[in-house]
Amino acid sequence: MQHSSFNQSLLSFLHSSPTPFHATDSMRQVLLENGFIELFEQDDWSIDVGGKYFVTRNESSLIAFTMPHQNVNRTGWRMIGAHTDSPCLKLKPNAHVKRHGYHQLGVEVYGGALLHTWLDRDLSLAGRVTFKTNGGDIVSRLIDFKEPIAVVPNLAIHLNRQANEGFKVNPQEELLPILSGVDQELDFHILLAQQIEQQHPKSDVASILDFELSLYDTQPPALVGLHKEFICSARLDNLLSCFVGMKALLDSQEACPSLLVCTDHEEVGSLSACGANGPFLEDVLRRLSPTSEHFVQSIQRSMMISADNAHALHPNYASKHDGNHAPSINHGAVIKVNSNQRYATNSETASIYRDIAAEEGFEVQSFVVRSDMACGSTIGPITSGEIGVPTLDIGLPTFGMHSIRELAGSHDAYGLYKVLARFTGRKELIAK
Known part of the structure; x- marks a missing residue:
């Protein structure tokens, strides 16, 4: 998929997804069109090698996954996480x-x-x-x-x-x-x-x-700027990441089992039956692991990339940033770091992303909040803390986060998609 057609598909997705229910339904329709089979939690599951599946909860959260083989305890999962809700x-x-x-x-x-x-x-x-x-x-x-x-x-x-x-x-x-x-x-x-x-x-x-x-x-999403270098839309936080993660899963190289999880209620703490601080992801992963030992083995061979928007350096408010960690729009995705674990990034998970991005030829930036300001958080620390999976927090640089209309770069989303698609096929993570 080329850069321009990717952005047009992104704009259509944003426009058709005014609520978490509609965002989940939009993803559901795309997955069905691409050969994924819908599962239902109340039913027995029969998972075939080479199969592609998805399941929803509360009509506002979704997990989709591919199963190129069943030796998940030997390869682990390549997971991408995002959230469907917005302020x-x-x-x-x-x-x-x-x-x-x-x-x-x-x-x-x-x-x-x-x-x-x-x-x-x-x-x-x-x-x-x-x-x-x-x-x-x-x-x-x-x-x-x-x-x-x-x-x-x-x-x-x-x-x-x-x-x-x-x-x-x-x-x-x-x-x-x-x-x-x-x-x-x-x-x-x-x-x-x-x-x-x-x-x-x-x-x-x-x-x-x-x-x-x-x-x-009701104002539709648009490409704006003298050279159409910006995406202006409602709900970029975090439907932008949902769309990027979904496209990466669709184009996964299927060397390893890959999974996309998009959960509701992140903006209010994620503590719900369908939120990241609830049992949805663990419930699904345990159903796909024949034993508790296999479950732990698979998690420790896995990695989660939690994708959620990052604060770009605003030219009118430059003092709000640490000068050495002030991301720019259209200069690549942003690795988010916080020593107090508001982000789950560590040196190993960050290094894996940096290596893949370099292989794909895309820039990588870093964000650390000013030491005299409070730091937000994501589903990354929650997911990592709940199931123990090594996690990276990353996001696309954005202006006006939590405004009714936000602004991001028209080049950044495509770059993140390419790196995430390659991540899903990465067999070796950290050599032990």
Whole structure:
């Protein structure tokens, strides 16, 4: 796959994935189209040599893997990890609010969102709705309104003269999007039922039971810059890594068993049944290991690359970086290091990546947070700590992380994909 077609596929994936449910479904469709077989956790599994498989949990997390042979305890796994969720505004259960002549939606903030970036944007609504059918079944369906149906208007500067001196957004009072005026009737459950019937004909909706819905910016992803050198989009953190990991798995050299894990809830700590701090990955790996001894052997011959975006040096805020560890956009992926184990990188896992990148002819950068600033974290330390797999934390340099619209390099994603695809075929990791 060439650089330009790779980026176009990436933009399409980002556009079709407004929520973790939709991102997982987008990956599911691509995997099915490429010959992967879907497994279900409640069923017995029959894994064939040379087979390609995937399984989802909660419709928002996914594990896909290839099995070129069954001697996993002798070769280990080549794993790539990412997460499907992004900071956003999620609807509260009793979402419909009437205030001062307008229909609005009550929201809560999911993750560490940059709140002011949600103002004055054309917003839509997507997620999962669970309902009861006329036949008595309880069913869930994904919905996406796609069209802009809501907006959170800013307050005019005439009414807030200190706005440009900095202001704090109150998420309880000031982030409620406006849907319409109250002169138009609105029953929110009826609105959801109509959307389900429109997207899923013959759904036979009797009553809406519950929902998990998020607002998102309808502006599509784009290549921007004088020479189209940037990718501008919502949810680059971390759907960019999900897409890169998926493409690497599809093009894996199949010398070793390879695995992609994309989990939900990273932005809120990963502690859930389908999060990295839950049992999903270990459950799958143990089902693929005939004995506990084989499981431990395979893990100790494996390596995980946790891919999550990194902070690029912002030219307007250069003082926020350690000058010797300030990555630039379009100069390669970033190895993330933290001595307090906020990242799981060690000298051996970093060296393996550096060696593969050199073989492929791609640059590698390093990131260490300033010593006087707090450091974020990823699924890397969680996964490494849960199952004991040697892990590398890496990411693509990004501006505006956790904004409603983020910015990354149009050359970096393709480079990371090429290195990860080669990693999946790397038989020897560290000579012992």
